[in-house]
Amino acid sequence: MQVSIVYVHIKPERVSDFIEATRRNHEGSVREPGNLRFDVLQSASDPTRFMLYEAYVSAEQAAAHKQTAHYLQWRETVADWMASPRHAMAYDGLFPRGP
Numbered sequence: 040m041q042v043s044i045v046y047v048h049i050k051p052e053r054v055s056d057f058i059e060a061t062r063r064n065h066e067g068s069v070r071e072p073g074n075l076r077f078d079v080l081q082s083a084s085d086p087t088r089f090m091l092y093e094a095y096v097s098a099e100q101a102a103a104h105k106q107t108a109h110y111l112q113w114r115e116t117v118a119d120w121m122a123s124p125r126h127a128m129a130y131d132g133l134f135p136r137g138p
Contacts, residue, residue, distance in 0.1 A: 040075065040132030041101040045091040045125055053120035054086055060116045061089070067109030068093070073100030087122060094132060101129075 049057045061079050068077040073096040082088040095101040104110055 040136075041095045041098040042130040042132045043091075043093045043101060043127050044130065045093065045127040047089040047091065047117075047125045048122040049087050049089065049117075049120050050122050051087050057089070057117055057120050060113055061091070064109050064113035067107060068104060071095075071100070071104055071107065073097060074104070 047057075058079075058081075065077050065079055068074055075094040075096060076092060077094075078092040080090045080092065082090075093101065093104070095104065
């Protein structure tokens with residue numbers, strides 16, 4: 040299992056817009072082949088900070104996500120809303136074991 044955790048810091052005036060754009064990306068992502076999870080989390084203490092937890096069966100399917108129309112639209116839409124550049128960390132998922 041390939042997992043990416045993406046950390047995002049959004050400008051305060053764009054939080055609602057970011058949530059809506061990310062909802063659309065989430066809805067497309069969970070329909071992708073090999074997608075196991077696509078969780079969108081908002082900080083309880085700072086509503087401008089988000090974490091995206093993306094889990095795919097394989098690294099190839101995780102990479103394919105970055106070529107989808109919904110992801111490319113999301114990336115373009117939210118780019119100017121970031122208070123700082125987003126950053127991601129990749130992990131090999133150990134448990135639960137995937138299909």
